[in-house]
Amino acid sequence: MARRSTVHDPRIADGPGLSATLDPADYEAPPPRRPRRGGWSGGGGRWLVWTGRIILWALILVILVNGVRAPFERFTQQEPVMSNGAVPAHNGFPAEQGMAFAAQFAGVYLNFNPDDAASRSRKLTAFLAEGMDPQMGWDGFGSYAAVAIQPYDIEATDAHNAVVSVAFQSGPRRLMLSVPIYYSGDEAGRRFVVAGRPAILPAPAPAELPQVAEPEIDEAATAELKPQLEGFFQDYASGDAAGLERYVAAGKSLPSFAGAFTFSQLKEVVVPVGGATREIQAVVVWAVPSGDVLPTPGTTDPAAVGGTLEQVYRLTVEKQGDKWFVADVRGGGRVIG
Incomplete structure (x- = not known):
């Protein structure tokens, strides 16, 4: 309902003058509140909300603590780590x-x-x-x-x-x-x-050593190499530099025993099938001196001969023309056969 104006309009005869008071009837009364249907309007229901919040925060706190503690425990249980990331031995x-x-x-x-x-x-x-x-x-x-x-x-x-x-x-x-x-x-x-x-x-017992399969042997190359190797090992033992050059591959240089041993026998040569450069195995018997007495090949005097020592060598040999030459000498590897 519209409020009536209290301002005097001169166009209206005998109209009322400006009123100094407000008429309560000029305003409508506010509509009455509707009562809530169901539920409880009291503040006691809030304890459910706060209880839920407490449980939620407690759960979050447990997750955070466990998440931080687990990697920390793993870190502290491990060995100390050096600055470069390596673990000190x-x-x-x-x-x-x-x-x-x-x-x-x-x-x-x-x-x-x-x-x-x-x-x-x-x-x-x-x-x-x-x-x-x-x-x-x-x-x-x-x-x-x-x-x-x-x-x-x-x-x-x-x-x-x-x-x-x-x-x-x-x-x-x-x-x-x-x-x-x-x-x-x-x-x-x-x-x-x-x-x-x-x-x-x-002490631990010796390990079990499996057998190595025998390679395919090049009989022709073996026959060619055997006399060459006998001459090589003789000069290799005596230290004859000029003689050793006849058996060493071009561009290679090999040290010698310089008389520490005397060549006694080339017992075995194993030459696998291959190309112009091959790795072979040689079983050599050295005459070992007795004291300061140098051994003499062919003698039966124990004081002169001393003893013998059988050893295995790996040699890299190269074929140049129709002859074989030694490029390298190393200690023998696994026993073949």
Whole structure:
């Protein structure tokens, strides 16, 4: 409904003047509110909303914590990584120096007899921590000898502690010595010490060696090469440079034994089928000198001949024209046949 104006219009006679008050009837009353159908208009329903929010945030928090913790745990459980991304070997323990220290110790520890007990004890002092048994468990009786002592392996538990395996030979047996050692670190002088009693263990048995199939042999080339190789090995042993040049391929230079051995026999030559350049195998028997006495071929005097030593060589040979020449000499590989 439109509101009536209270402004006096002079065109209307006897109209009312400007009213100073408002007539409540000039306005309509607001429509009444409709009551809500169903539901509860009270504020108590909000606890469901807040409970849902709390559960949601708790779930998000658990996911975030697990997502951050898992890679962190994997990282901390791994070995430390160097700046270039590589993992330091042996947990930061100086393996080469530690193995050398253990091998030196083994050389003293593994050799003893009653006549040398005092000397052995003094030598062991250089490896042992203060207060350790100077004989390291030996009662002073009996004797033992070891040769061919070599560091074999190392197992480092951290940057300061490791167990070194040392290989050695005693009589016909090949054995291992396990030596626990401690490393002081860079700040304490980079020193080593034997950290406990060693232990002698059996060495691994030799590996099974599978047979290699025999190559197809070139009989004609074998017949051509055999006299050439006999002359070559004779000059190769004696060190006759001029004679050696007759058998060496053009542009090649080979050292010689210079009289350290004397050629005795070319026992076998294996020449596979191939082209003008081939890799062959030769079994050579050397006469080994006895002391300062040079061996004499053909003699039966043991003092002059000494002994013989059979060895296997791989040679690279090249055919130039109708003759074969030696281009290279190396140690033999796998046994053929």
